[in-house]
Amino acid sequence: MLTVTLSTLRTRWMTLVGTFVALALGVALIATMGLGLASTLDAPEQEPERFAGAPVVVRGTDELRVPTPIGDRTQPLAQPRGVAPEVAKALAAKAPTVADRSFPVRVAGPGGDDDLVGHPWSIAAFGEYRLTAGHEPRKPTEVVLSGDASLVGKAVSVRTPAGLSTRTVAGVVAPARFEEPIFFADAEAAKLSPRIDNLVVQAAPEMVRTVVGAGSDVQVLTGSNRRKADPEPNRDRDALIAMNALLGTAGGVTTFVSVFVVASTFAFAVAQRRREIGLMRTAGATPRQVRSMMFMEAVVVGVLASVAGCVLGSYSAPWLASLLVDEQLAPPWFTIGAYTWPYHVAFWTGLLVALGGVTVATVRAGRIRPVEALREASVDTKAMTPGRWVFGAGLLATGLSMLVWRLLADPGDALHRKTYTTQPMLLITAVALLAPILVRPLTRLLAWLPAQLPGATGMLVRENAAAGVRRTAAIAAPVLVTVALAGSLLGATATINEAKANEIREQTRADLIVQADDAAGGFDAQTVAQVRQVPGATVTASAATPVYHLEEGTALIRSDAQAVDPRELVAARKLPVQAGDIADLDDSSIVVNKEWVQHTVGEQVDVWLGDGTKKSLRIAAVIAAGTGNNGVYVTPRNAPGFTPDRLEVTWAAGSDVNAGTAAVRAALQPTGADVQTRAAWIQSEYPSNSRQTRVGYLVVLGIALIYTGIALGNTMMMATSDRVRDLAVLRLAGATKRQILILVAVEAMTVVVVGAVLGTIVTAFNILGIWGSLAALSVWSSVVLPWQTLAATVGACAVVAVVASVLPAAGALRTRPVELSGARE
Known part of the structure; x- marks a missing residue:
């Protein structure tokens, strides 16, 4: 049968080339996706950036830890806690310390409008910031920016949490990859943002831990753990998780498609040979011999095509990685690693598909009598x-x-x-x-x-x-x-x-909607008050905040929530309420959606707020789950540390809408936020x-x-x-x-x-x-x-x-x- 097999491979090369191409391309797809998926499993450790030069960094806890019957459950806190003043004072008494503060700043000046992050100047040295022109900020009105030396001496308009002011650029530093900073004098930064976000301690870690004490509400970061105090400390890991999901889905789809097409192609290639099989049966070939010949052909084609597909996959995988990096779906350092298991998966999948595709057809072909095979060659009857x-x-x-x-x-x-x-x-x-x-x-x-x-x-x-x-x-x-x-x-x-x-x-009733930029950090109280003073305007100010809760006593779930005054909420939005009344929302209650395990009006639920504070709240109303955008509602008192990031303006009957809209735009002009009509906002928010x-x-x-x-x-x-x-x-x-x-x-x-x-x-x-x-x-x-x-x-x-x-x-x-x-x- 080996001689017959080799002869068949020569004479029916067109059919076999077709199956070879289909199988080789399918194996190449599986190998490519497998190599990409394998390369997302091991991320290099992200090194410290903003505190690369700091010996020890003390930071408030940024994790919520809740004990359950099956062990502690954790979730990242949306609002990490600051370093308590008494802890900072105790450490300062033992060793030199530098307080770090971070706050949103919007700058309008020669360089254009930018959302920056404010810091005290003394912290710049630990991030290896070096002046390229000018000098450090020595006065409350001076700042240091990253950028061109021509900015030195320029006056810029700066909006901080304290309001709008004019500052002079005293110096510039080279740009950094991880953030766009603006530095203030230390005393001025402390005035603008009193909370200490991080504390650099120039001392031995053991001494710092001794002063802080075990079980305290702060972290002592050393070595690579200092990256936890950086902006987006897990950006590479998060990017790889997203990549893993993407390539996992792509791998599943492409594997399905390739197996589907290859199996169909192999079955068709065998079906084409019914007349040939009939002639062989007429010449005395047994069904077992026919099946053996076709299996041998499938093995030869399957092995050669699978090897070719693996080779092709080794070349196409780097191209895929380059595409993902260019499209910013992967970190800049992402490359295909030296893995062997994707080749094994691709090779053996290809060979098994080749054998599987030929199995059913050969079993059927081996059962056909010679005369039936010859008669069935022209028309498919069964x-x-x-x-x-x-x-x-x-x-x-x-x-x-x-x-x-x-x-x-x-x-x-x-x-x-x-x-x-x-x-x-x-x-x-x-x-x-x-x-x-x-x-x-x-x-x-x-x-x-x-x-x-x-x-x-x-x-x-x-x-x-x-x-x-x-x-x-x-x-x-x-x-x-x-x-x-x-x-x-x-x-x-x-x-x-x-x-x-x-x-x-x-759900949207408001006539005007204003959404703050993510980098801006929300609207300050002075801006919100100015908008509220516009004649005829009913203003709903809301802040995005998370709420954490335990499902069935074991799963710690984070739910997106809105902190808003319930009296204002009714004017701006029409929520799909299924039970209860939105007007019953107060500081001791919560509005949940039907996805929550506990969703009975009047029932008490234990939740943890965005800063980790535990509270027991009564369910005031239940809204439909919808497509997933219907979150949770609490009052502003239950969103500590969060400022309004969305303003919705509804005009009273008979109001001068044009004049009112112009007044709202004027009040919000310094923030750079875009004031949109209801129609324009819905269009921009269209998913x-x-x-x-x-x-x-x-x-x-x-x-x-x-x-x-x-x-x-x-x-x-x-x-x-x-x-x-x-x-x-x-x-x-x-x-x-x-x-x-x-x-x-x-x-x-x-x-x-x-x-x-x-x-x-x-x-x-x-x-x-x-x-x-x-x-x-x-x-x-x-x-x-x-x-x-x-x-x-x-x-x-x-x-x-x-x-x-x-x-x-x-x-x-x-x-x-x-x-x-x-x-x-």
Whole structure:
């Protein structure tokens, strides 16, 4: 059988090249994603930056620790505690200390408007800041900026927590990668921000710990732990966590696509050889010998293609890493590490898929009697096997059952990215397995009108596609997965975004909305008071603050909350209240959403505020969970340390809106905040994917879709090269080369449309599941399908299919019809 196998590899090279290409590209995708995923698991330790030169840093606790029956549970505090004055005084009595303070500063001057971070000058030395021009701030009115030396001596307008003032640039320092600072004289910084955020102690760590005492509410940071006092101390780790999620999703999708396409391609390649198998059975080959030959072929092709795919993956993985760095999805230092396990996973997956793809077909082929095989070569009479029925129907029932289960039990889960990314895979596989029973009626329906037109082209398209069910299903498979994935993923995000936008429209009553910049740190009391004094204006000032609570006594959960006066809240927003009354909110109560385990009005819940303070609050009202934007509401007293970061202005009846709007803009002009009308704010807040998210979808979808496009062209060439006899018969019957090429092109487009229709059906089921989950969450939204993307995808598939079918057909037509009709299989 080895001689027969080698002979077959030589004579059927076109079919085997097709399977080789599909498998090699699939293995390359798996290896690429595996290498990228492995490289996100080990992040280099982030070194201290702002306190790189400090021996010891004392810092207030920045972690909430709550004991539970199964151990302590922790969460990062949104408002880290400062160093207590008594601790700072005790340390200062033992060793030299330098107090660090950080506060938001907005600067308007020669360099433009910038949001900076204020610090005392004495702390600059520990971050290796060095003056490049001028001198340190010696007077309360002097500051030091990072930038060009030409700024020295310039007057700049500075807004600090104390208000607006004019300062003189006394000196400049070189820019830093980790922050944009502005330095004040030490006494002035202490006046602007009395709280001590960090304390540098020039002493031995043991002495500092002795003074501080065990169990105190401060941290003593040394060595690499000093980075905890830096801005974004975990930015590299957080970036890698996001990268891990992205590449994990991309790896799952690409693995599914590659396995799906490779298995389909292998099964089709075996199905093409039924006449050859029949001849071998007629010559005396046993079913066992037939299966052994085909398995040996699969092993040879599988090993060679898997090796080639691993080599290709080793080159494509660095390109992927470079793309992620360029698009700011990965830290600048991110590279592909020297890992071997992704190659093992990719290689053995490729080989197992090759063997799995050939198994079912060879078992069936080995059971066919010689005469039946010869008779069955032209028309597919039994395309569905019992196994295909079982697995197809089972996966379809499972996929639909999961849609219904989420709708009834946990509709919020359907809105998670992992859910609507993986859900389509079940239905895609189910429809692909059941495709043979769908292809024939669908093809006849699509080709009914062309078949009525003069000429034989329409009739031949209909009969050829309906007769070659396996061929049609195999070619439609890449189109099915392409359209279904693109439609399901993009349609799900678009539908969810539309629902979120509807929530914003329905809940916003204010006429003007002002959102503070993240770097600005919110609006000071003087600014809020000025806006409140505008005639006819009802102002709702709210501050974003977290609230922590224990679920079922073991899980410490952080919930986003808004701190707002309940009397003002009713005027600015219309919340989806399901129980209780928003007006009952006071300093001893809380408004929760229905996602909370405890959501009964009047029930007491233990929560921890943004600074870690524990309180027991009564539930005053319960609002719908919605799409996840409906958070928690508390009063400003329960948001210590947080300043208003959003102002909503509602005009009283009969007010001069134009004059009032101008007054609001004038009051907020020094802050640099953008005053928007309700319509403009809703438009700006319309949930849309960020650039990073769009690039993420490019990684998830783009690579997979390019692969399926190549697989489609590959399968089309295999199918066309196998129809040499058919083309010869048409030529002998009198068809011209031009007519045959038109027929081949129309058949290719018909099969693409069949795959597109099946993919659209899968998309419709997935999107309807999302829409039903939104309705169960009391959010009404229209179904949004990315028609332009789907049309472009189908158009690209049609172009690939036509080119990949017409080119080999044109090459085959160069040979005389008599020679073609007698060509060997």
